[in-house]
Amino acid sequence: MLDDPCAAAVPFYDLFHEDGHVPAIRELLPPLLAGVRRGVIEIGAGTGLITEVIARATPAEIHAVEPSPGMRSVLVNRLARDPELQRRVTVLPCGGLEVKVDEPAGAVVMISVLQSFTADERPRLWRVLAGQLERDGRLLFNWRDRRPPAPETEPGVMGTYQVGRHTYEVAGQVLDVTGESVTSRFLYRVRHGETLLSEDEVVSTAHWPPSTAVAAELKEAGFVQDDAPDGMQVWRAA
Ligand SMILES: C[S@@+](CC[C@H](N)C(=O)[O-])C[C@H]1O[C@@H](n2cnc3c(N)ncnc32)[C@H](O)[C@@H]1O
Structure with missing residues (x-):
């Protein structure tokens, strides 16, 4: 785990994020997955907090993509506590740009991960994800426009x-x-x-691109926007 950029954060992850975005996503995500049966790709699954939400919301097979060995070790240990989750979730040790699954998926879920991709990487990411989705498959992610912060002198x-x-x-x-x-x-x-x-x-x-820039990139990659609750985005693979 020497080269793992998440290594220091892993022991803190569930404590910190249960206190952050995760409770809201538990409410917002399940209705957006209604009707999905054919497989869900989760980009940046982290320790599996959202993987559990997806598993409860759908009967679909889940492909959990997670490049960090530290995050993955918590994720796999979480799956090992529940035989049904262990059977249904495959953990892919790669990044979102490298994801490839055997059959087209019904949905891609990406929670609190988009900010990990640079402006140069995003158009590639959208093309890769479009290639992994079935026709009309859903791309779901959380995003909010935020004011650029100012540099700070102290932590x-x-x-x-x-x-x-x-x-x-x-x-x-x-x-x-x-x-x-x-x-x-x-x-x-x-x-x-x-x-x-x-x-x-x-x-x-x-x-942290503005959502107008993200929307332009997604349209360029052939996605069509659907309605979504505040803080979430839903796009369909055309
Ligand atoms: C803030 S965490 C979010 C984890 C999880 N989605 C959640 O909401 O609890 C961001 C995750 O994205 C992963 N990540 C970073 N770069 C990535 C990439 N290029 N492809 C896929 N995942 C990536 C990190 O390893 C980390 O686990």
Whole structure:
């Protein structure tokens, strides 16, 4: 796991995201998957929090794409706790640009992952995903336009969670904003009272295009937009 950019975040992932986007997605995603039977590709499955939501919402086979070995290890261990999930979910150790499944899928789900793709990668991503979907198959993802943040001088605490006698803390600081790309520094800390037991730093760049730009890219790739609740986007492969 030495080259895994997610390695430092993995122990904090479920704590931090149960406190973030995941509860809203549990409400928003299932109705958008209604009627899907033919296989769901999940891009960037992480530790499997959303994989479980998809599995409860559909009877479909799931192809969970996850490039990070650390995230994948939590995901596979989550599947191993439930024989039905273990039978129905295949974990693909690759990125979204490399995904290839045996039969066309009824839906692609991509939750809190789009920002991982650069402006150059996105048109390729849309073409790859269009190629994996059946005609009229759905592409579902969460997206909101956000105001570009300003660089910050100090990291701010984004969440703290008690685990036994220890406190897990996630702090973040915006270092640079260039166009749609935001480079941030994250600190993952474990404390016992006032004593800092461990601190891991990750610097990463996320990409936040306006939704008008995303829409233009998707139309160019042959997708047609459908209605979706606030915060979600639904596109159909034409
Ligand atoms: C913020 S997490 C979201 C995980 C999960 N979808 C959720 O909502 O809980 C982003 C995930 O995207 C994955 N990821 C990053 N780059 C990716 C790529 N090029 N293709 C597929 N997944 C990617 C990361 O490894 C990470 O697991």
